[in-house]
Amino acid sequence: MTVIDDWKTLISNNGGQILKTVASHENLYADVEEIYKAGFERCFLNFFRPYGASYELEDIPALEHEYHRVIKDFHNLPDFTLTDVQMYQNTWREQQSNLYVPHCGINAMGIAVGPDGMIYPCDDAVMLGEEFVMGSVWDGVDKEKEKRLRRRLNKLPEKCGGCELKCYPCPVCSVLNTEELASDPKDWFCELRKMQYRVVNQYLPSNPFRVIK
Ligand code: SF4
Ligand code: SF4
Incomplete structure (x- = not known):
């Protein structure tokens, strides 16, 4: 070949x-x-x-x-x-x-496995640590935890509330960039x-x- x-x-x-x-x-x-x-x-x-x-x-x-x-x-x-x-x-x-x-991972029922064997709701959430864990490769996904986490993460920035474009930024990316869930997007x-x-x-x-x- x-x-x-x-x-x-x-x-x-x-x-x-x-x-x-x-x-x-x-x-x-x-x-x-x-x-x-x-x-x-x-x-x-x-x-x-x-x-x-x-x-x-x-x-x-x-x-x-x-x-x-x-x-x-x-x-x-x-x-x-x-x-x-x-x-x-x-x-x-x-x-x-x-x-x-929907966004790519959080609201699209994404599942990502971290190098630690823990399961997260999307690939970037792997970088955010324990707070974003919803199961493990050993025990599978904890359905209640998953529901709570996805509900919590499904949040809009205030700035987007009245905007007719509705092109909301991902609330979890916002944690990675600003350490705040669903912070207002920059201009x-x-x-x-x-x-x-x-x-x-x-x-x-x-x-x-x-x-x-
Ligand atoms: S942080 Fe947001 S954009 Fe990044 S992989 Fe997760 S859901 Fe997708
Ligand atoms: S990201 Fe900006 S343009 Fe998009 S909905 Fe939010 S405020 Fe509007």
Whole structure:
């Protein structure tokens, strides 16, 4: 088996998708091009987890420009999809219908196992320690604990209460970044969300709206 065959097998064994964290606009186009050429079928661009780095408000126009470029050139090629575009289009549609939009782990019944063998409600919660444990690999999930924890974590920041966009930030990420559950998102966060909706709404598919792959 050649190195390329190994690489392709690895990609396909992992669902054909890669998560790319976008920490800056500068390499976005070149990175997506490389991901496409490497043989991935799907890529999720995550603008919201640049691991400690936040954007300045003045960075957003350049990000918006590059986001358009990658969507125009790569999204929906016969063998390639930017799944963040689909997700933002779908959540926009759900928001318009006033449906609740869940976060990835906490409200989507996520389960993650930490290196200590403890079970947490999502992968990032593993970093938060004992308070977020809802079971262990030895005893399984404690259903009552899980219910209480998910209910407690299902909290909105005050700032989002009256906002019609309803693109709520994850309350647990907020603990990681500010040590407070569901703290108010910073302006750059809101502007970044608005930018993503602004961009993806220009590429809405006509029919069917939701593409399942
Ligand atoms: S902290 Fe939030 S965004 Fe991060 S994995 Fe958990 S639910 Fe998902
Ligand atoms: S734009 Fe900001 S305030 Fe409004 S829902 Fe989204 S994160 Fe909350």
